[in-house]
Amino acid sequence: MKPFAVGLIAFSALTLGACASLAPYGPQQSARGQGFSEQRIEGDRFRVTYNGVGAPGPVADRALFRAAQLTVDQGYDWFEVTQRWIDGRPDSAGGVRPSVSIGAGSGRYGGYRASGVGVGLGLDLSGPQPTSTTLEIVMGRGQRPDRPGAYDARGVQDAVRPRL
Numbered sequence: 001m002k003p004f005a006v007g008l009i010a011f012s013a014l015t016l017g018a019c020a021s022l023a024p025y026g027p028q029q030s031a032r033g034q035g036f037s038e039q040r041i042e043g044d045r046f047r048v049t050y051n052g053v054g055a056p057g058p059v060a061d062r063a064l065f066r067a068a069q070l071t072v073d074q075g076y077d078w079f080e081v082t083q084r085w086i087d088g089r090p091d092s093a094g095g096v097r098p099s100v101s102i103g104a105g106s107g108r109y110g111g112y113r114a115s116g117v118g119v120g121l122g123l124d125l126s127g128p129q130p131t132s133t134t135l136e137i138v139m140g141r142g143q144r145p146d147r148p149g150a151y152d153a154r155g156v157q158d159a160v161r162p163r164l
Contacts, residue, residue, distance in 0.1 A: 054128040063133035068156035076139035088131030
């Protein structure tokens with residue numbers, strides 16, 4: 001019976017962890033929901049945010065894709081990322097992460113002395129954690145500037161679309 005209980009607990013934890021995954025690409029539907037949002041700062045300048053869960057890489061890809069999509073929708077050819085904020089830990093993808101801890105201690109009570117050593121094993125069963133990427137972009141027409149933060153909007157769409 002004991003192996004069955006351990007298996008049931010592990011299966012339940014993995015099933016629960018799978019419930020929190022990155023939602024399909026689309027606009028943010030609620031204040032704490034997943035998806036993109038944008039704010040116009042000036043005529044050719046926007047702040048684009050993508051909120052998701054899990055590893056920061058896929059969320060950053062979706063923010064970059066939205067910036068490219070918005071650029072084309074506004075009639076521009078390229079955009080430059082002038083500022084970037086990423087909120088999320090590199091290990092925020094979740095999953096079962098084991099941990100081991102070792103401790104030692106000693107004490108004295110009256111005429112007695114005691115010491116001990118302990119080893120602990122733990123499993124972090126928390127699911128994927130919230131992650132967001134915010135890009136401040138400026139858009140332009142014509143030839144893309146030769147700078148590392150400048151992107152061809154249609155090229156980004158073609159490159160990132162298969163990963164969405």
